[in-house]
Amino acid sequence: MVEKQLLVITGATGSGKTTVSHWLTEMYQIPQVVTHTTRPKRHNEVDGVDYYFETESSLAQKHLIESVTYSGYHYGSSHEALELAWAKSPLISLVVDTKGAQTYLETFGKQVTVLFLTVSEATALISRLEKRNDSPEAIQKRLASAEFKRDLMVSGPLHDQAQIIVNDDWQETQKTLTTIIEQLRQ
Numbered sequence: 001m002v003e004k005q006l007l008v009i010t011g012a013t014g015s016g017k018t019t020v021s022h023w024l025t026e027m028y029q030i031p032q033v034v035t036h037t038t039r040p041k042r043h044n045e046v047d048g049v050d051y052y053f054e055t056e057s058s059l060a061q062k063h064l065i066e067s068v069t070y071s072g073y074h075y076g077s078s079h080e081a082l083e084l085a086w087a088k089s090p091l092i093s094l095v096v097d098t099k100g101a102q103t104y105l106e107t108f109g110k111q112v113t114v115l116f117l118t119v120s121e122a123t124a125l126i127s128r129l130e131k132r133n134d135s136p137e138a139i140q141k142r143l144a145s146a147e148f149k150r151d152l153m154v155s156g157p158l159h160d161q162a163q164i165i166v167n168d169d170w171q172e173t174q175k176t177l178t179t180i181i182e183q184l185r186q
């Protein structure tokens with residue numbers, strides 16, 4: 001039997017985690033785990049596709065592998081969502097903050113490959129959030145959060161185990177991702 005594998009994509013807000021995850025689905029048919037959140041939907045997001053949008057009480061009923069608070073909202077990944085993705089393919093991807101990535105490394109060990117996305121200049125993150133049309137209030141709240149500062153750097157066990165991708169140039173990032181996926185599929 002092919003062993004189930006999990007590509008955990010982490011890094012700072014605006015570093016390109018969701019962009020990478022969507023590209024991997026398009027290029028390599030790698031299904032994405034849909035996670036749960038209590039934050040409000042952004043203008044282009046769809047319930048059940050980008051996230052399962054939850055209330056505090058509906059989130060409490062999920063069978064969560066891990067959960068975090070990020071910039072004032074709750075996020076969590078469920079056993080059900082992981083199994084739904086694994087039913088489609090043995091290699092799946094999941095976008096989480098660095099605390100979640102750490103939990104996945106501890107829980108799933110060698111089944112996990114962690115990609116840590118970063119940029120050379122942190123100011124690029126702010127312009128990307130503006131370009132994404134996040135509201136000025138949401139951006140300010142996020143930039144002031146402890147989670148934002150924590151996820152700028154890769155630290156602890158993630159430092160030794162994550163593959164670091166400097167996502168300044170999207171063409172270069174695509175080449176790096178292609179190499180990683182080819183290695184994983186060998």
Ligand SMILES: Nc1ncnc2c1ncn2[C@@H]1O[C@H](COP(=O)(O)OP(=O)(O)OP(=O)(O)O)[C@@H](O)[C@H]1O
Nearest residue numbers: 012013014015016017018019128132167168169170
């Ligand atoms: N290499 C790149 N160069 C320029 N813009 C990029 C690059 N990669 C992603 N972007 C853009 O930056 C914005 C943020 O990207 P994305 O939503 O993928 O980030 P994220 O890490 O998932 O953020 P968050 O954690 O806040 O959800 C998007 O508008 C995306 O199109």
Ligand SMILES: Nc1nc2c(ncn2[C@@H]2O[C@H](COP(=O)(O)O)[C@@H](O)[C@H]2O)c(=O)[nH]1
Nearest residue numbers: 035036068070075076077095096097099100
């Ligand atoms: N640990 C977890 N982190 C998650 C999960 N779902 C998303 N995230 C991370 O939260 C922040 C904010 O996301 P945003 O969509 O509001 O910009 C980001 O770092 C996501 O990767 C989860 O289930 N667990």
